[in-house]
Amino acid sequence: MIQNEMSRRRLLGLGLGLGAAATLTLSGCGGGSSSDSSGASGNGGKDYTGPKVDLKLWNGFTGGDGDIFKALVQQFNGEHQNIAVSVITYQWEDYYSKLPGAVSSGNGPDIAVMHMDQLATFAARGTISELDDVAKTLELSEGDFAPTVWKGGLYNDKRYGIPLDMHPLGFYYNKAVMQKAGLDPEKPPTNRDEYTAALTELKKAGVQGFWVSPFQFTGGMTFYSLLHQWGGTLFDAEVAKATFNSDPAVEACTWLVDLIKQGHSPANVGQDADYLAFKSGKNAFTWNGIWQINDLKKSPNVQWGVAPLPQIGSQKAAWANSHNFTIVKQRSANANKTAGAKVFINWLSQHSLDWAKGGQVPARKAVRESSEFKGLTEVNALAPELEYAAFPPAAPGLGEVMLTFYSAFNEAALGKKSPKQALDDGVTKANKQLEDNRKKYGN
């Protein structure tokens, strides 16, 4: 699937013209003409002493995070005389369809930012290089990152991505609405009993507390989280068979869909309607991405809070994805460029605190535990989710299969089929797609 976390940004982007690409070239200062070409293959990103290299970096940060990213790159260019990184930004949706063509025609970037669930696809298709040596030389290991995020960069036991951040689903609550219904706005519900009790109180006050969106953003992601909370998984361990029609999955789906029947959510919630209703005080709770923090901060009339997802099922779990750095394979390999790219990736990973201000949880442990990060109250509130985040599995070509999963939920949430029926049908189709992928990628 073309992962697009920034649903609101996607709206804006579409409105402002599809495919408009913002290009910003941050040329570093000239000079740095050291002609030392020894160690051209690089030393895994510790430093780079070769001749000056120009690196192209592609990302999909079209929102406020894009500016923060560019500022970081500017700082990097200032500190490194012989590496000049230029940033090119596309909409995520265009990004993943543009990248393969650009790379095969030799016009691709040197460094590409990618979502974790895309890594396997692009690794299997030979677009990106292995980065095991970067991890080794920089002595990066699981301990420096959250294990879930770190493992997500692997495909076939080889590392293809260095994680920059993670962005989970969070639990947003509207304090004003809670107060109106006689709930303590400083004590958002944290488990199933508290959650249903709060919804009951809200219903008494005439509020449909938690709108269940049938769309991937963000109802589908809510179901994804609940399915894991009930102890289910989307696929088996080898990602050979879909398992999202297991009993726990059906139970999780039923719990969610029943909220509509019980009157805690209207039927036929439209795309983004759950979030818009939250902002205008028509509902009290919404499960939405961490990226909405920055949007809510811009809305001073909304009194809101954010907390980790309540534990509705038997364990904690939350949908999450992660941005990773990758190095793109070139038609004609340039060892100097690769070495420079590795230096950049390491540097930015260490400076990811500033990135956290863009509304993402840094992947690097040292940054996450710094006092500066703790000062970012809202983003920090979701950091605990890192321990139990349910990241998408690493399998090439999973995008279309995920779409099948979200469509199955869509049918259940819109009452077109019973949860069991919708998920059974979805699994039948997903298994065919997985088999197709195995043939294609020869796994």
Add this chain to the structure above:
Amino acid sequence: MADVIEAGAARDGAPPTVAPTRRRGATERGNRTTPYLFLAPYLILFGVFGLAPILFGVWISLHQWDLQLPNRPFVGIGNYRDLFSSDSAIYGDWWSSVRATGIFTLFSVPLLVVIPLGLALLLNRSFPGRTFFRAAFFAPYVLGVAVIGLLWRFLLDANLGLVNRLLGVVGLPSDTPWVTDVPWAWVSLVGVTVWWTCGFNAVIYLAGLQDIPAELYEAAKVDGAGAWDRFRHVTIPGLRPVMLFVFTTTILASANVFGQAFLITQGAPGEQTRTVVWRIVDEGLRDYDAGRAAAMSVFFALMLAVVSVVNFRLFRYRED
């Protein structure tokens, strides 16, 4: 092209009454390549950007083709067979998208042929503010699909949208799921498309109406024809070539529907409103399976070609 030359040659044998004919004959005798030279500027563009990609597309459709995977095995008609064999992974999606596009085309084309005709007839009369209304009906067409898509998605939202609120005010049901359930989603998609594009067809009709000589109407009136007779026996025959054009282009445009469904219903419920073009884009650019996407495109183009041929036959038959 050979036809043209033969026609010229044949005419050459006829009594040389008209000067241009003689000139054409002379040119033909002088230089056989001349017509091709005149055609060249377009022919080259068409060849490079039209014909070559089509042939390449057919070639791709016979392979399992991924832009980046090094091996692109030849699979013969395998991609086409997948479209028709019920145990392939794409069979269900493909035919559900054909169904979606079919439903949309079936309902939008008649409306987009008839409503603009009515509009054009009204706008062809002279009344104060005529220019304003002509502009007003054409205005939505100027907007991009992204603009109208987002606009209507929010207007039609079942719980927050203005449409349902207004319906509630006048005492009608205010919980219609305009964008998340069928058949309402089709009503929305067709309705929005008619609102969006009917101005364009109306302008074409208007031009056609102004080409019908006023004397014909006068003559009909003198012969005692009423308004309906004048419409049936003067306006409709006069508009026939224009109608053929409108009919054909509207069918093609409706069959290519993508943006409206992508933005307004997002395929919901389930994947029932995901259209053919959307399916092809997903197959080719999201799942990187250019072979299957090409097979779908070729098959879809053939279906549209058949429809267009039938369409032309139908209108020609009437003319005879």
